Amino acid sequence: MTPVYVPLVVLLITAFLTPLIGIRFKLFRRALVVSAFFFSFFFWISLLPTVFSGKILTYNMNLWPPPFGITLVLDSLSLFILVVVSGLGLAIVSAVENFIKERRSEFYSLFLLMHVGMTGILITGDLFNLFVFTEIMVISSYGLAIFERSKKALEAGIKYLVVGAFATSLILLGIGLTYGMTGTLNMADLMSKISLAKAFVPLSLILAGYLTEIGIVPFHFWKPDVIEGVNLPLAAMIASVSTTVGCYAILRVLFVFGFPHAPLIALGTISMVVGAFMALIQSNIKRMLAYSSVSQMGYILFAFGLGSYGFLGGIFHLLNNALLKMVMFLIVGSVEEEQVNMPVTGACFLIASLGIAGVPPLNGFVSKFLIYDAGIRSGFLIPTVVAIVISVITLAYYLRAFRRMFSNSGRRVKEKRDFLVPILVLTSFCIFLGVFSFVAIQALRPVVGSLLARSAYSCAVFGC
Amino acid sequence: MLGYLFGTVFVAIGIYCLVMKRNIIKKVMGLGIITAGIHLLLITMGYREGSIPPIVTPENILTFSQYSVDPLPQALVLTSIVIDLSITALALSMAIVIYEKNKTLDSKKLKELIG
Amino acid sequence: MSVIQQTVSRILFPFLLLYSIYIITHGHLTPGGGFQGGVLLASSIILVCVVYGLRKAEHIIREETSHRVEAAAGIILAFLVVFELFIRKSLIATETLFKVWSGGEIAILNITGGVMVMTAFLLIFYSMVKES
Numbered sequence: 001m002t003p004v005y006v007p008l009v010v011l012l013i014t015a016f017l018t019p020l021i022g023i024r025f026k027l028f029r030r031a032l033v034v035s036a037f038f039f040s041f042f043f044w045i046s047l048l049p050t051v052f053s054g055k056i057l058t059y060n061m062n063l064w065p066p067p068f069g070i071t072l073v074l075d076s077l078s079l080f081i082l083v084v085v086s087g088l089g090l091a092i093v094s095a096v097e098n099f100i101k102e103r104r105s106e107f108y109s110l111f112l113l114m115h116v117g118m119t120g121i122l123i124t125g126d127l128f129n130l131f132v133f134t135e136i137m138v139i140s141s142y143g144l145a146i147f148e149r150s151k152k153a154l155e156a157g158i159k160y161l162v163v164g165a166f167a168t169s170l171i172l173l174g175i176g177l178t179y180g181m182t183g184t185l186n187m188a189d190l191m192s193k194i195s196l197a198k199a200f201v202p203l204s205l206i207l208a209g210y211l212t213e214i215g216i217v218p219f220h221f222w223k224p225d226v227i228e229g230v231n232l233p234l235a236a237m238i239a240s241v242s243t244t245v246g247c248y249a250i251l252r253v254l255f256v257f258g259f260p261h262a263p264l265i266a267l268g269t270i271s272m273v274v275g276a277f278m279a280l281i282q283s284n285i286k287r288m289l290a291y292s293s294v295s296q297m298g299y300i301l302f303a304f305g306l307g308s309y310g311f312l313g314g315i316f317h318l319l320n321n322a323l324l325k326m327v328m329f330l331i332v333g334s335v336e337e338e339q340v341n342m343p344v345t346g347a348c349f350l351i352a353s354l355g356i357a358g359v360p361p362l363n364g365f366v367s368k369f370l371i372y373d374a375g376i377r378s379g380f381l382i383p384t385v386v387a388i389v390i391s392v393i394t395l396a397y398y399l400r401a402f403r404r405m406f407s408n409s410g411r412r413v414k415e416k417r418d419f420l421v422p423i424l425v426l427t428s429f430c431i432f433l434g435v436f437s438f439v440a441i442q443a444l445r446p447v448v449g450s451l452l453a454r455s456a457y458s459c460a461v462f463g464c
Numbered sequence: 465m466l467g468y469l470f471g472t473v474f475v476a477i478g479i480y481c482l483v484m485k486r487n488i489i490k491k492v493m494g495l496g497i498i499t500a501g502i503h504l505l506l507i508t509m510g511y512r513e514g515s516i517p518p519i520v521t522p523e524n525i526l527t528f529s530q531y532s533v534d535p536l537p538q539a540l541v542l543t544s545i546v547i548d549l550s551i552t553a554l555a556l557s558m559a560i561v562i563y564e565k566n567k568t569l570d571s572k573k574l575k576e577l578i579g
Numbered sequence: 580m581s582v583i584q585q586t587v588s589r590i591l592f593p594f595l596l597l598y599s600i601y602i603i604t605h606g607h608l609t610p611g612g613g614f615q616g617g618v619l620l621a622s623s624i625i626l627v628c629v630v631y632g633l634r635k636a637e638h639i640i641r642e643e644t645s646h647r648v649e650a651a652a653g654i655i656l657a658f659l660v661v662f663e664l665f666i667r668k669s670l671i672a673t674e675t676l677f678k679v680w681s682g683g684e685i686a687i688l689n690i691t692g693g694v695m696v697m698t699a700f701l702l703i704f705y706s707m708v709k710e711s
Contacts, residue, residue: 016657128540128543132543132547135547139547139550139551139554142551142554143554146558146561149561149565151565151566151576152576152577154558154561154562154565155562155574155576155577156577157558158488158555158558158559158562158574161551161554161555161558162482162491162492162495162555165495165551165555166482166495166498169495169498169499169502172499172502172506172540172544173475173502173505175540176502176505176506176509176537176540179509179536179537179540180509185536224577225577228577229576229577518610519608519609520608535610538610539610542610542611542612542614542615545615546614546615546618549618549700553700553703556707557703557707560707
């Protein structure tokens with residue numbers, strides 16, 4: 001009975017306190033937001049030793065016992081992604097001041113509400129609560145998308161809203177059908193009452209909704225337009241953090257229902273190919289990054305479709321994709337014209353591109369190698385060969401972008417200090433993860449173990 | 465039975481409006497029709513033959529769970545009505561600002577992001 | 580707006596108000612509660628605004644008044660929730676059942692939430708209509 005909901009409440013209170021403080025004390029506003037993110041980050045890190053040793057923390061909301069009440073469950077997978085999400089939120093907050101020039105209080109408020117939604121998705125143990133927090137996260141991002149009232153942002157915002165609202169109503173339909181089949185909405189209770197053969201239709205509806213959120217083919221059509229049109233902090237959030245949380249939601253739903261192999265592998269492979277080939281022909285760097293995100297999500301889905309062999313590679317690639325995409329978006333934000341001469345930023349862009357493409361000794365190489373190894377071990381040879389070829393194409397379009405963006409003989413631009421600190425911290429963390437990859441794999445083994453331990457989950461919730 | 469049929473028909477009509485109409489406000493109306501259809505489906509799932517609404521009064525407290533309809537989908541639908549209302553409000557605000565900038569509400573004329 | 584619409588909405592308006600107040604105050608007994616009743620209250624005033632014009636709706640509630648009421652209701656609601664969660668440590672009424680007065684703290688939360696939601700949606704509607 002640990003109070004797991006404390007960072008949620010702190011973020012919510014800060015979300016409503018920030019406009020109040022922003023009226024008078026503008027200097028304190030940014031300090032307040034950053035300290036709220038720091039608090040949640042260190043709260044989750046302090047829970048790491050307890051949860052990673054195998055214990056699952058639960059909290060029954062208002063002390064109603066499950067399955068009548070809503071339970072908050074924190075196992076290793078949730079805690080891992082919570083640490084990643086709050087850390088990346090910290091990285092963006094430093095960059096917000098450069099892009100949003102007016103009405104910053106409302107931006108911070110909606111941004112914190114988006115984090116409340118994400119934290120809620122990651123700690124809940126009830127299916128309808130998952131839907132409600134998904135809606136909170138998504139509606140806050142619709143509000144953030146049209147923040148600057150330009151024509152591009154409005155068009156991107158209305159497209160994002162229409163597609164996202166339709167996807168979440170599909171999720172609601174799937175959850176309703178699940179309730180009609182079993183009579184319960186608690187995840188631990190559902191595990192014993194439902195199986196993949198019975199619940200095929202609700203599962204495909206829920207998956208369709210969340211795959212739209214991630215950006216897998218054939219649901220990816222909103223992603224390039226939206227990432228090109230909206231302001232940069234929200235684009236970074238959508239491409240790196242929202243996709244991670246959406247992938248967690250898919251994992252949790254499949255954890256309850258059971259993992260199907262063929263749809264995930266098929267959709268993953270198609271996304272890899274389509275994302276890479278569409279990214280080759282783009283001339284706008286943000287659209288290229290959006291298609292690259294589609295492609296990397298294809299890798300992750302392919303890894304999760306391979307069964308228990310692929311979980312380690314999939315989770316590691318999820319972490320790598322989040323970190324590297326955040327670095328990419330921060331670099332794209334700090335560079336404003338073509339052919340500039342910014343040595344440190346250019347070097348970081350090169351390192352991040354090599355990381356995403358999977359070149360040793362960076363972290364992308366280790367995670368992709370684990371995915372190829374799992375693919376060969378499970379017997380799916382053709383998709384693995386396709387994945388290796390697409391890695392080469394990934395390197396091709398990133399190097400093309402690097403050639404166009406940075407050059408030694410261009411205009412020398414002073415590098416912005418606000419961006420340099422998070423870029424350098426994240427890039428050095430990626431290099432560390434790549435060189436000392438055995439440390440990372442040892443640290444991720446409890447996460448993979450929690451994905452396979454279904455009986456431990458229901459034991460922790462019901463107390464057996 | 466009729467509730468399931470009409471729920472599905474509503475969702476189908478809503479998808480048609482969302483996809484085929486060009487005016488943004490008609491698309492938003494299509495979204496509302498889709499959610500109305502889904503709510504109808506959810507409530508019909510909790511129905512039991514010849515039963516009472518889920519309100520506990522001093523007369524029927526002992527036999528309440530045998531006779532009433534299922535109150536849980538009604539709670540889900542109430543939450544979902546709230547969410548749908550805020551999405552509609554946000555979408556209509558976006559439509560107003562789009563009209564101010566572009567002087568048209570035709571979705572085929574929004575052509576800034578192509579590639 | 581034509582005569583039919585004006586007559587019908589003039590007849591319906593008090594029933595809408597009464598029904599929404601019923602939904603708010605019986606929130607602990609029947610489906611409904613603060614939010615749903617608040618939305619219905621706001622939609623009754625929006626009905627008046629659509630049928631009769633903005634000036635009649637401003638006679639009922641002005642925009643500045645609803646700003647202040649919303650802020651006050653928000654502060655009271657936040658204070659109540661903090662008070663309940665951390666000082667009294669429970670949110671459920673354990674009084675006698677089936678009576679309207681047995682709501683305890685849930686009834687106050689419902690009423691405050693209903694007022695806040697009504698003013699919030701009214702402000703959304705006013706900002707859409709006023710073109711400022």
